[in-house]
């Protein structure tokens with residue numbers, strides 16, 4: 333039996349954050365970390381007048397919409413660690429002055445990203461809140477600025493409308509609602525007003541059968557309570573051929589999804605072990621790959637090439653060159669995720685080699701994306717230790733040849 337997502341997302345992630353020297357760093361207090369023994373915590377939203385906020389939506393169900401948006405007010409969800417530590421934040425001051433504390437606390441548990449929170453008393457629709465958390469987790473602080481919220485909603489809508497162009501084994505978690513405070517500082521170099529997103533946790537397109545979601549890292553991550561437990565990957569492979577299983581159910585579909593999303597929309601999916609979920613049927617078979625986290629880079633060169641409107645997008649994460657394509661494909665997917673799956677596999681099946689996995693991946697990539705040289709650099713790129721004026725890491729050329737593509 334594969335445990336629930338709420339369990340595997342928190343407790344099957346030990347020993348996985350080794351892909352960079354910053355990966356296991358967190359400023360979240362113990363009680364708000366996914367890998368802690370605290371069950372859940374309360375998020376007490378503020379009630380704020382609608383005139384103080386921006387509201388973005390992408391086909392939320394009426395139940396979900398009505399839960400956060402009232403006639404004249406909205407619920408404004410803020411992480412408790414932020415409320416406690418950012419008392420001088422102009423947006424918190426403004427909301428506390430004009431708004432009031434919500435009457436009902438929302439009971440939540442942290443997901444693997446720490447700042448996305450599963451809502452426990454979720455009514456009819458399983459959903460999560462992705463909140464502003466300007467503390468550093470891994471490489472950078474996790475703000476949820478207005479333009480990031482607006483863009484996630486734009487992408488959710490566009491992907492929902494274009495889903496017919498993607499394979500049947502592609503699914504994603506829609507970001508259906510976004511709320512941000514209106515900007516109070518028009519002179520700042522970039523708008524810093526912030527808010528939260530509501531993520532519908534039912535993989536889209538919806539299906540009626542009951543299925544279990546398993547995060548990519550939980551295939552090879554150790555159990556928090558019992559590190560000696562065998563990896564779940566072995567359980568899923570069962571008696572099947574391990575190479576065929578891993579290529580056919582995990583790697584080749586994810587490569588197709590990455591390429592299709594790039595070619596159709598100019599999106600750079602970030603399929604590392606945390607953003608990818610396996611959707612399992614009741615017999616443990618993989619039905620689909622579910623992608624979460626729609627804060628993707630957008631290759632504007634590709635969008636122009638296929639005549640896709642720029643009008644649906646704001647300016648966030650627009651890109652005009654291919655470095656980030658390499659970071660997402662070569663590093664997030666290949667280096668952070670696929671290499672970890674392979675090394676787990678090789679421990680149990682030592683007759684296999686890493687090339688057995690990489691060669692078919694390279695071949696598929698070249699076959700479905702013959703124009704790739706136009707859009708991706710010839711060498712692997714990654715984050716540099718240098719930062720821009722907003723403390724966002726810059727990129728660097730590692731000089732290495734790609735391993736998961738030609």
Ligand SMILES: Nc1ncnc2c1ncn2[C@@H]1O[C@H](COP(=O)(O)OP(=O)(O)OP(=O)(O)O)[C@@H](O)[C@H]1O
Nearest residue numbers: 345348444445448469470549604605606607624625
């Ligand atoms: N095994 C893992 N691989 C990659 N990231 C992980 C892993 N476990 C936890 N994480 C955390 O998940 C986050 C990944 O960053 P990313 O930008 O994909 O997610 P996010 O935008 O914070 O949230 P979400 O995925 O819920 O939208 C980081 O905070 C990272 O520390």
Ligand SMILES: [Mg+2]
Nearest residue numbers: 445606607625
């Ligand atoms: Mg993520």
